[in-house]
Amino acid sequence: MAASTAATVAVACVAMFQAVTKEGDRALYFSDGATTKKLIDLVDAPGADAYSFTSVGKGNVLFSNTSEAAGRELWITNGAAAGTRLLKDINPGAASSSPGGGWSASRNTRFETIGDRAIFPAVTKLQGHEMWTSDGTAAGTQILTDQLPGPGNGAGHPPANPLVFSNGAFAIYSDFGSNIWATHGIGGEQVLKWKSGVAIYPGLGTVGNRILFGPDLWVTNGTAARTRSLKPASSPNWRVWSISRLRGMPYALLSVTTNSVDSRELWVTDGTEGGTKRLGNVNLYNWGSNNDPFVKIGSKVYFVATNVIANNPAGQELWVTQGTAATTKRAVVLAPTPQFTSFAPLGSKLYFTAKATQEGYSFAVNRAFVTDGTTAGTRMLSTLLTPAGPLLSLHNRVVFPVSSSGQVALWAAGSGLAAPVKVSYNFSKIVGMQNVEIRSPNGVNTPCAK
Template sequence: MSRPCLLWLASSCALFFACGPPDESIEAGPPSVVTAQLGADESIGLEHKKRCQPPVKVADLTPTPGHTNVGDRTEFDGALIISTIDLVGTGAAVWKLEELPRGNNAPPEWRATLLLGGLPDNPRYLNVVGRKLLFVVDDGVHGSELWVSDGTPAGTRLLKDINPQGDAFGDVFHAPLPVVVGRTLYFAATDGVHGEELWRSDGTEAGTRMVKDIARGPGSSSPGPFLVDGQRLLFAADDGVHGREPWKSDGTQDGTRLLKDILRGSGSSSPDSWIRMDNRRIFFVADDGLHGRELWKTDGTQDDTRLVEDIRPGTANSSIAELTVAGRTLFFTADDGTHGNELWASKGSAGDTRLVKDIRPGLEGSRPRELTALDEDVFLFADDGTHGLEPWRSNGSTGGTRLLKDTGEAPPGFEPSQLVVAGEKIFFYAHTPDTGQELWITNGTTAGTRLVKDIQPGPANGIPGDPAPAFPVGSGVFFRAFDGIHGAEPWWTDGTDAGTKTADINPGAGSSSPDPIILTRDWLYFSADDGTGNEVWALPVACFPKA
């Protein structure tokens, strides 16, 4: 194997391009265990977790020509748990990746343990509940059911066959995400008798049970999505009598009840877009049949579940979207029928619910999008009719809502996008005629809204169209880009040109196509293809400035 050729710059976080793949040693272990590390002479440096060093491959979970396609992920007892699927033919699996203790002079090493493999479907909904890992998978025998693991292959088993006749869990694209409250997992499932209802589990078979048969009999109440408010859940459900309305639950049968029949009778107010500001103010959007779909709030009691404001008077909808809490203010977009789709704000009463600014006068509106909170302010993209879609900032006042930068006209598909908060900064992508689409940063001022680095110099795009958002780590970000020479590779930055680094994982013009997986205390894990297949890699958190 060729040794890596590293190009170091005078920086604590080095920019490098590998001229060849690093030497690797795959040590045999038990049948379900493999380990991977760099060769002893390829140490990535002293105290590897405290210094920025090149990314390292964690393990070769799917030997060539297969690819390890990562699905769900979570951190469990200091280890990384991932679900994977190999499209070539070995099926889906659940893996545990744990870093092994090493001396300061030794390179990092991980043990990869196969907890469950050969599955026909990708495991999903990985959640840590107390000292147990709960997830949903179809093992090809029991259908889609709830499983439990203690982090060992022997301790990974079916928790309960909730629906002996078929699947307990519905379509992954439409089912609500399970949520953890304390040491209990709440989820929607069907036992084949009662329809899809609210269930709970503490990780034991006896403690896995239906909370309440909300729509009695074989009908489904289809609870969700779920909002955790302290030790209770708020969600929408249909009991077959009142239509789809807001419900609440403390995890007991008696404590699971209709919050309010907003649209009286069998009709549905269809509450959605739940967002919590504090214990007294939880906002959502619903239709009471008189005012259209408008902004509502609740403190969890029937008396204080009420309409905040009829923004678009009458039965027409105000098209509320993008609900975002910044400080003690709710920001959202709405159309009052006069000003078009614009930025609005509310603190929870009709008197303080208002149009923030008519950014683009007229019925079309500025069409704000990607509302992103940072401290007391909200950042967004809007089109004032003169500058096109550009980054804006608002503190909730008319005078405090302003354009940050006119980046210039962008071709279709390359408009500014993907606002991401990292520390006290906002990163996003923008296109200019001189630089193409690249990574930008703003501190909330016009002068501080600027290009981070022209990664592919000149008008060519360093960031492709319709890009994935940058991944925040501390006050920096990890992202995918290409410089026109090395293909799509991992990049990371502290927001400065000099502090923007990369690694050529797939040497030459090939692309490793990195995709972030999860951030732990010491590592940013991501998937990448070094030319031998897509696998899990790790980059020290030390490569990023602290938040």
């Protein structure tokens, strides 16, 4: 989600992405859910994708991009072609600093934000692989701290990038020696020297104004004195696989296994040992090592469960909770049972994509849906559109790529639309789409939905 933006600067929430035309031209685009505009042309070379789009306030967006002269470096845009440029050649010359590391479908950014600053790993010849920070200016783009002085890799080494995670107020990250550090964006404090060789991932999330981390579940407020373990003493094989990342919530949801054969159970924590407990008889769907999608709408959190009722032994269902056993219940059941693929909250509605068997098809097809949190209030947006990527929330609409006849285009649903509409040209590929806040071209303030 985009960082907070100064009130004096009107911003527009857009989906920024790289696309390739059928002629093979590569360029950077953005869409506000009504129209799609080309920003700049990109280098046409293998591995030259633009990604890690990250808002840093005042309508500015940082991203990782490649040029022939500087290699892969830190770029900035305000949503105008004239305002899109190389911000700083962190590793001077043609060699790349690779800010944020490599892009992947499972983790499409390694930039985190603390207020209006970004924190990310980068490589230089003189300092090796370390953590850097930027406020969107060249002068304000600097090394955070040289963990291992000289050309050694203090913050891990490529391609095994260090993990960094922020709750908006402070961030934690791991160094090459498996120490855990906390920072407010201008320097690092060592929180805890953890067992050598043990990573802080899987398991990174938030509860209140604190950060939860690690498969054994630790909690910190960014100081060593207030960093402690929450692992239940009664469950020696207890392991956290993912944690909700819902800022400002008084509780966090956990995906947990208690032995090597159990399915993933739903647990809850308020950041204390006594408040860390199993939340009813619910088995979470196993999304792998990525963060399970816990989606907040108002005071409710939605998630996917499986194997929870006798007449649906192998299917997936949409469940809801408000952090207690009494409020944890099945919300939506679709027939036939779908396989959920992505979620996007918008106002009081939840948009999602799911693969399900549809009349006229002998196989499961991916379709887009919207729900008010009830089975009766759930409907398919179109029986013809096949989403080819995740849904993304903007100001008052959601956008998603749709594939058809070997091509892909951006479509939108939401405010003012009775049915989804096409809002872009046809491309051969859309890559790395993220929602960010650029300077509003018409002076109207339409920030990203929070």
